[in-house]
Amino acid sequence: MTITKRFWISLIFSLPMLANMILMPFGWMLPGGDWTQLALTTVIMLVATGPFVQSAWSSFKKHHSNMDTLVAIGTATAYLYSIYAMATQQPVFFESAAFVTTFVLLGQVFEERMRNNASNAVEKLVNLQAKDAEVLRGNEFVKVPLAEVELNDVIRVKPGQKVPVDGVIVKGSSTLDESMVTGESMPVEKSVDDAVIGSTMNSTGTFLFKANKIGDQTMLSQIVDLVKKAQNSHAPIQKLTDKVSDIFVPVVLILAILTFLTWYVFLDASIARALIFAVSVVVIACPCALGLATPTALMVGTGRGAKMGILIKNGEVLEAVNDVKTVVFDKTGTITVGKPxxxxxxxxxxxxxxxxxxxxxxxxxxxxxxxxxxxxxxxxxxxxxxxxxxxxxxxxxxxxxxxxxxxxxxxxxxxxxxxxxxxxxxxxxxxxxxxxxxxxxxxxxxxxxxxxDMPKPTSKAAIAALKSRGLKTVMLTGDNQRVAQAVADQVGIDDVIADVLPGDKAEQVQALQATGKVAFVGDGINDAPALTTADVGIAMGSGTDIAIDAGGIVLVKNDLRDVDRALALSKKTFNRIKLNLFWAFIYNVLGIPVAAGIFFAIGLTLSPELAGLAMAFSSLSVVTSSVLLNKAKITSKVQPA
Structure with a gap:
């Protein structure tokens, strides 16, 4: 059963008890009294709370605890005590178990919606794909479904049509809108021998092109696959969060027991009051917000990067970017055009x-x-x-x-x-x-x-942007020293390492790593070892498949200025993760003393149901913080041309 269905069942069966709480001072009582509350809460416990209990039990069998452990123990304690209280004719609080479940599920519903919204950038790309293609069959063009397009097929694209798959123009010319894939808003002129990208929009002319990538091999499919993998990956900081959560849950349970004993044994409170404080501690401390801090920010950040034409493959890259001291560049095809x-x-x-x-x-x-x-x-x-x-x-x-x-x-x-x-x-x-x-x-x-082999028009601005961030720039090339130094002087590179054999590039990167983390930017087959060896490998989108596979970040637009934008986006995303973790920790630290009744003397307390509501809004605030990353300003050091 989906989270949304469980929430609605829990809410519907909780509403009569909410009405009972509100109207009781005015003399209205829920028909059937405690027996009706028992029946309503039992349905909630079986249908809505059941998965929490199953998850907690599975973790317990593996000698672990998780967030569901606190929810399961809190609701089960309230439920079972209320049954005992009914039998001994004492006040019950079935509504606490019901409301805690409802509010926890409310937080999860918000989380699920935010996750779906964060993934929309990728899904929109998938929906932009063409459904069919005009393929040359014999002596005429025939419209066939996209799945029937084969490698080396000659395909015709008319004005206003989408390019079905990736390929190279063999006849004609046109202007294409590639913004949905590369993020570049300006139309691009294309003619014979130019590459075209599947799912981009043809604007003016009719042209024929030969398909060289179909199905899962097209750039769009690879972008979608890379972003999905990145959104499901974990940053190393998440491992610390997981370890903290693993210790945090047992500590909270110990605090809850101590809270109960303190109130019941030393402060002479009733068993019901002591139990309410203990359950409130368990519920308020549920570290759901802690668990959401990293994955939601990672999901939004990588999704935004996809829209900018910057593919971040995993969370490890995001974290490594923050400590990069040196950016190393290949020359041919990266800093230069790659063609004499x-x-x-x-x-x-x-x-x-x-x-x-x-x-x-x-x-x-x-x-x-x-x-x-x-x-x-x-x-x-x-x-x-x-x-x-x-x-x-x-x-x-x-x-x-x-x-x-x-x-x-x-x-x-x-x-x-x-x-x-x-x-x-x-x-x-x-x-x-x-x-x-x-x-x-x-x-x-x-x-x-x-x-x-001339430097790209954007290379000088790209290097200047990185240097303004305090990063050291190095060119690593197999060319001779004179040629390499001349290009370096034109674009403003700090140091040049020339006459390097392809197999030795990785060793040079390792040597530079002795002074701090290194990012390497390249595009060729011979760059793959260096891209893998570097702390952050950045592959140009026009590069070889092996180089793109080796890189942790791929620049779809093949624009060197996107190196600075990629670093800025990565840092912004990682900083948002740290902000989320800070607020999640602070929330639990401040909430536990209130729930334990430390401020009871001044009238500041939290019942289990209010603790559940507060916890739901804590999770919502963290997810909202992550979603706002879509609106955050990515400060690039690239100066406008």
């Missing part, structure tokens, strides 16, 4: 680019792709060439317009030489850690092209 780009052209741009593009059109070298991309941007068409030759380690040559053209490094030069002016330009560009290729025709050098 033409940065400078020395000489006649039209002529230099046309010759270079014509010769490199047949080359498979990564630098050739950069030159061809720049020529395409400048709308410069390649000319036909003959006798193409790739000269290993030097460059390429071919016949163009009847003359021998060449593109490569200085090792390619035989009779041609760089002029003093071009020599100075080449040295200047090389000192900026750029790769310089020479372009020539008929033994005459006509210009230079500088190529570099």
């Amino acid at each position: 780009q033409v940065t400078d052209i020395v000489g006649d741009q039209q002529q230099v680019l046309q010759v270079a593009a014509s010769l490199e059109e047949s080359s498979e070298h990564p630098l050739a792709a950069a030159i061809l991309a720049r020529a395409k941007t400048a709308t410069i068409a390649a000319l036909p060439v003959d006798d193409f030759k790739a000269i290993e380690g030097k460059g390429v040559s071919a016949t163009i317009d009847g003359q021998t053209g060449f593109v490569g490094n200085t090792k390619l030069l035989t009779t041609a030489k760089l002029s003093d002016e071009l020599e100075q330009q080449a040295v200047k560009l090389q000192n900026e850690a750029k790769t310089v290729v020479v372009v020539g025709v008929a033994d005459e050098i006509i210009g230079l092209i500088a190529i570099q």
Whole structure:
């Protein structure tokens, strides 16, 4: 039976006893008197309180105690004593057992609703998924259910439709709204060879794409899976809470016995009054709020992160973030774009680019792709060439317009030489850690092209934000020292560790851990060991699957500025956990003396039913505190562009 049903049964059967309490001073009595109260309370004890008793008994058999132990003992004591009181014609308090059960269940109903609300961010993502897809079958497009889409299917997406699964555009272009997955509000331009994400909304054009991830492998499915796992995980601080609860329950039971003995034996109170104080102690001390403090905040924090495009995998990450002293970055694909780009052209741009593009059109070298991309941007068409030759380690040559053209490094030069002016330009560009290729025709050098893997536009702001938090920043790369230092200077990195083999990255992270906890940010297969070794592994969303699996935090938008936002969100969530635990502890510490009757002389007491109500609102306050994390301001140090 659900908690909600148990609550309504308990409430309905408690209301007649509530009416009896209110109207008794006016001469109205519940028909059947104590026998009716016994019948009503018995139903509540069997249906609504039963699960508490079963849980307490299961824990007892394992030599443990839990929150349900206090509820079970408190209600059972009140119930059984009232039966004894009926037999000896003394005042009964069946209503205490009934009301305590009702108010405890009320707190759990609130908790359940808050949990459901906290999970809505994930469920909304699931509901946004497309239901079908237009798949190319033979020579025509056929609409099929999403479950029938297969890998490498060619799918058509029209304006206003959702992208069914993940893939790569093979024809056409469009503008897509990816906010429901990445949290990025601005539309994104997409064309051939660009990746598209399932469940995002197509805005303007029609395009065809090839499916490369379906079912549970799509980004949306992985996001949902990661967030659900995170919401069910435990932060290490929760282990301390569990240990405290394990000791706290027996201590409370001892305090309740001492309270009873003090009032009955030493203060000469009636057995009924002494028992009321003892039961009140048991009920008010129930550490339900303590148990809710961590999981509810964790659930809300990870849910909010999902909406921001920041996936926090577990509670351990949240706690580790608070002590991070150093943030280490991979270079290629993390700080830099990950693709070489033409940065400078020395000489006649039209002529230099046309010759270079014509010769490199047949080359498979990564630098050739950069030159061809720049020529395409400048709308410069390649000319036909003959006798193409790739000269290993030097460059390429071919016949163009009847003359021998060449593109490569200085090792390619035989009779041609760089002029003093071009020599100075080449040295200047090389000192900026750029790769310089020479372009020539008929033994005459006509210009230079500088190529570099450029830092992402957001990298400098991201590094500055982390440094403003007092964090040390380090670049860890396999590139040579000169290239790495040049990139580090551009973005503001503190220290550079260069010429590191892929297998040695984890060892470098371990060395840095000697001075404090380390966060590592990376995206490649070779980054996986370092991501796992670091106290906090942060994987870029565009990275390899193995890197994403190894990271404790995944940045879906592939924006380095989200490193700072992830740290800010993690700290805010963990601080909310600590705030919740503080108030839960304070509530129990302050409530027990009042319930024990220490302030009875000044008229300040708590009956069991009022103690139950107070406990319910304590749990509600902690859950509300966690839910308010959705509205809390996440203070990022990233300066607006």
